[in-house]
Amino acid sequence: MSEVRIIDLKANVLEDNDKKAEELREKLRENKTFLLNLMSSPGSGKTTTLTQLIKLLKDEYKIAVMEADIDSDVDTKRIIEAGADAIQLHTGGMCHLDADMTEQGLDSVNFKNYDLIILENVGNLVCPAEFDTGASKNAMILSVPEGDDKPLKYPLMFQISDLVIINKIDVAPYFDFDMERAEKNIHKRHPDIDIIPICAKSGEGVEKLAEWIRSEVSGAYGNSK
Amino acid sequence: MHEMSYVVRLVNLALKKCEEEKICRVQKLVCEIGEMTGILPEYMQKYYKSGIKDTLLNGSELECIMIPVSAHCEDCGAEYLPSKEHDYLCPECGSGLAIIIHGREFILKEIIAENE
Numbered sequence: 001m002s003e004v005r006i007i008d009l010k011a012n013v014l015e016d017n018d019k020k021a022e023e024l025r026e027k028l029r030e031n032k033t034f035l036l037n038l039m040s041s042p043g044s045g046k047t048t049t050l051t052q053l054i055k056l057l058k059d060e061y062k063i064a065v066m067e068a069d070i071d072s073d074v075d076t077k078r079i080i081e082a083g084a085d086a087i088q089l090h091t092g093g094m095c096h097l098d099a100d101m102t103e104q105g106l107d108s109v110n111f112k113n114y115d116l117i118i119l120e121n122v123g124n125l126v127c128p129a130e131f132d133t134g135a136s137k138n139a140m141i142l143s144v145p146e147g148d149d150k151p152l153k154y155p156l157m158f159q160i161s162d163l164v165i166i167n168k169i170d171v172a173p174y175f176d177f178d179m180e181r182a183e184k185n186i187h188k189r190h191p192d193i194d195i196i197p198i199c200a201k202s203g204e205g206v207e208k209l210a211e212w213i214r215s216e217v218s219g220a221y222g223n224s225k
Numbered sequence: 226m227h228e229m230s231y232v233v234r235l236v237n238l239a240l241k242k243c244e245e246e247k248i249c250r251v252q253k254l255v256c257e258i259g260e261m262t263g264i265l266p267e268y269m270q271k272y273y274k275s276g277i278k279d280t281l282l283n284g285s286e287l288e289c290i291m292i293p294v295s296a297h298c299e300d301c302g303a304e305y306l307p308s309k310e311h312d313y314l315c316p317e318c319g320s321g322l323a324i325i326i327h328g329r330e331f332i333l334k335e336i337i338a339e340n341e
Binding site: 003004005006007008009010011012013014016017094095096098126127130131152155156159187188189190191 | 227230231234235238242246248252256261262263312313314321322325329330331332333334335336337338339340
């Protein structure tokens with residue numbers, strides 16, 4: 001007769017990913033490469049925001065963008081025109097990136113050549129929040145048409161982010177979007193998070209975003225590589 | 226939404242543990258899953274069947290114990306279950322500053338094995 005044995009494990013299923021993410025952060029730190037994980041819904045203006053940001057920062061940093069969002073050459077072309085290198089990650093339809101995929105991307109772009117790498121995560125406010133990519137910092141874009149109640153619906157995304165960029169502020173009058181309410185909702189989820197309202201199309205507020213990045217990079221690594 | 230990648234990780238972890246514990250037949254895996262992970266147990270069950278094909282876990286069952294979200298208020302120290310009724314804030318003092326105690330975990334709690 002077969003006997004039943006219970007093996008008590010209490011093993012964290014994401015432990016491998018968390019460990020890999022920590023190793024990756026250490027590797028980036030050693031090389032003084034700053035990796036920003038940028039998350040948002042599709043259509044929130046990630047690429048436009050990045051092109052504006054790259055224009056402001058390209059003389060200070062050697063920049064690369066790793067795009068996981070969609071398999072589109074259009075986005076890549078716009079990034080290159082703005083003055084950064086761009087690579088397309090093939091995520092095979094995955095709904096998020098994990099530390100392994102991020103590392104593969106970093107190795108394929110030879111990350112040691114860059115001061116600043118921005119990871120355009122898959123467009124979605126749920127899964128990317130669950131998996132640590134190993135990034136130095138996490139930022140997310142909330143665009144005005146999505147509504148000021150998003151922090152209530154996707155609490156984890158707002159909790160794990162260090163910065164919320166509120167994009168498309170120029171169209172706020174046409175939507176039921178209240179900036180004060182949005183900030184209140186965001187701070188409910190994450191009281192000491194930074195919030196920067198911008199209009200990526202006109203460039204309004206992007207300088208503040210560039211300043212945030214400068215201060216994070218120099219806070220992490222000092223001023224020179 | 227992302228159940229498949231959890232299934233793959235779970236199966237790999239369980240197989241590693243089976244090797245360490247020299248297990249050849251598994252009756253059941255027991256998991257604890259926090260509700261904040263957004264995982265639906267129905268989909269875990271669905272993907273589990275394909276995830277264990279051609280492995281020694283084939284034929285085993287999966288039990289998912291869902292763990293509700295609980296938080297520790299950093300302002301007043303209360304422990305509470307965040308609810309929509311209180312806007313997910315501390316029902317005692319209204320603060321949003323909290324540490325999640327449970328609800329984000331995905332744990333392989335037990336392997337129930339058969340020794341022949």
